[in-house]
Amino acid sequence: MASGAGEWSAEQIDDYETLISTTDVELLKRAWRNEKASPEILPFEEALVKRAKEQIQLMEETVDDFAESGHDPLIASLYQMDLDRAQFLLRSYLRVRLQKIEKFMFHIWKMDTYRNRLSIEEEKFTERCIRDIGKYLEETVLSKLPDNYQSVLKQSIISEEDDMVPEPQLDTFVVAKCERATRPLYLDGSRQSASFDSSRDDHFQMVPGDLCILRYRPFQEELMSGNISLV
């Protein structure tokens, strides 16, 4: 889009205004809530995590300075509290992701969509996890089973798919809050914006502030685009 500033749509200005008025803590909190509530692993918020880390580090230095300079202990303790809250969010966010990886590691590893959602560190973690769990199961159980039943991924060699790999259940229900108006959506997952068929009564639309219980799968896209957030 090479349009000048004068041609901004109302929506873009809206976006911009929420962007500058929203702190990284607020964004991190949203990312944390989404990650905690969604059944699958979401794209890693790389830029946000990097910024949060930098701010936390800066704040740690400030708090240390306060301690050394014998600053007002009240102010020092307040800054410490702010720091603790930001650290909690960041740690909890990263930890929830690790839990999901531990649970779905084989599935994440074989699906490119999921694998691309990991950070470099998380990718290393997944790889090591798979190696260690594979080795452990091999040594303790699988090597003692009959030949046909020794795969980590399959029940037996006649299984056509990897039927021993846990997958996230995308048809779970989540509670979501609408951030930006969504387009009408058919709940079977098909999205039709061009020829919207109002005779069908199974479409669903949300306006900002709406609170809903939703089946996760049809609303995946809305979550990724930030139109809804999970609570």
Next chain:
Amino acid sequence: MAGQSDPHISLFSAEEVEFMAEDELIEIVPNMRMDPLNFICGDFGPFLPQIASQVPLWLAVALKKRGKCAIRPPQWMSVENLTRVLEGERESQGAFQVLPFHYVEISRLLFDHAREDIPDMYMVRSLIEDIRDVRIHKVETSLEKFSGTSAVKIPNLSAMEVNIIRPFVGRALQAFYKHDNPEKIPDVDRASSAQTRAANNEPRRQLRR
């Protein structure tokens, strides 16, 4: 894999819900002078005696604990407003009155840490308790009318109420969905009978741990 997502991963604890509520802004009246605070979560202050200032609830409580400020209870926490809300809740069976998303947690924190700042504290507390009870009861009766669907709007429900009904409603709706669309849920466990699964909840998961 069929079955529920792990509740330990997807549920918020009461403490976590409270943590989220502590970021809501509230008005305080400081009794001391303090420079602006440039926090990671935003800039607040400067603080001057007797000049009201907006701060997050956690900061308000921290200052209050040290006797550095008085907290101004939010408008919705007045006896008049709460009486009106309670009447509204009792009159309409279906709809919920408008209250802040975190009204339970905010009022709890204020009752615990700023009781002397709330006029008619006992009245306010019993009103909020009544409102909570009426609403929870309404949630429970409206759940009886739930049917299989993919999306339900739950206007004006609060964070704590959502958190209470989430495990049950989530599972119920999922069960409805599953029975309506047996072909859509790839159930690897279907071969093994429902009985085995009930007796030995998700047997394969156990092996993997």
